[in-house]
Amino acid sequence: MNEKLLDGKRVAAEIRAEVGERVAELRGRGIIPRLDVILVGDDPASKVYVGAKARACEKLGMVSGTHRLEPNAGQAALERLIGDLNADPEVDGILVQLPLPEGYDTHAALDVIDPAKDVDGFHPRNVGLLQQGRPSLTPCTPAGIMELLRREEIPVKGQRAVVVGRSDIVGKPLAMLLLHAHATVTLCHSRTRDLTSVTREADLLVAAAGKLALIGPEHVKPGAAVIDVGIHRLTRREEVERLFPGDEARMARFEAKGSVLTGDVDFVRVAPLASRITPVPGGVGPLTIAMLMSNTERAARLRRGREE
Ligand code: GUN
Secondary structure, three states: OOHEEEOHHHHHHHHHHHHHHHHHHHOOOOOOOOOEEEEEEOHHHHHHHHHHHHHHHHHHOOEEEEEEEEEOOOOOHHHHHHHOOOOOOOOOOEEEEEOOOOOHHHHHHOOOOOOEOOOOOOOHHHHHHOOOOOOOOHHHHHHHHHHHHHHHOOOOOOOOEEOOOOOOOOOOHHHHHHHHHOEEEEOOOOOOOOOOOOOOOOEEEEEEOOOOEEEHHHHHOOOOOOEEEEEEEEOOOOHHHHHHHOOOHHHHHHHHOOOEEOOOEOOOHHHHOOEEEEEOOOOOHHHHHHHHHHHHHHHHHHHHOOOO
């Protein structure tokens, strides 16, 4: 079983170590990459993510800034702050934590980020460049998945890849990256007819729909590689028992913490069929932050015309 597991934590540590070396090299030339994160409102999960991003930066020798806006600060205040960060020569990366509270226009906010500082790769310029197959700054979770596939030598070229979920953050950009890596890509979503028959074609199946245990054994071709992007917090004992029957270690974690995390894949039932599979937690999650670090360091070089 263990050799099947795709250890995102280990690969993320590898990537962070490489970024750390490049940061050290930049610092030797007097350049200290800096990431500024904007958090609007006080969503508890977003606060945790923002804190993790800042700590990851500092561990690698980069600088981080965190900007908190009240939930009712308003679109104009948000865009003003982005404008100030665009104009600040010390700032290499700008990230607006999503989702924004109700009442904010996400597209309008992302549109005003300087594309050269857009470490999320969400600005329409960067989205367009990715679509054309000449990516600049690429969204972190899809980029992390591509790194995982490459470093774990999971074949992509000529393979049938099925992505379930069409978000701007994961599904759409990942479909583009897989296409440019020469996979035959199908993008499924909540209105896809007969999802099972489509996903069963996949050599590489990516679950990024945001639906708990959506992907069961009936969705998976034996031997497929399965990547789980979902993240759900189970807070009810019955759910843990249903999805992880007999898993005493997981139940002990549930007892200790009051919750455990799981993904869009019914891991216990799918893992026996899969050739390789990512766990949740410890799969795709750690790669996202590692790629954000990589994008920040890259933005620092790109802005100075030092991209090699
Ligand atoms: N919220 C969930 N994922 C992401 C991400 O990749 N970037 C930003 N900015 N917000 C998110």
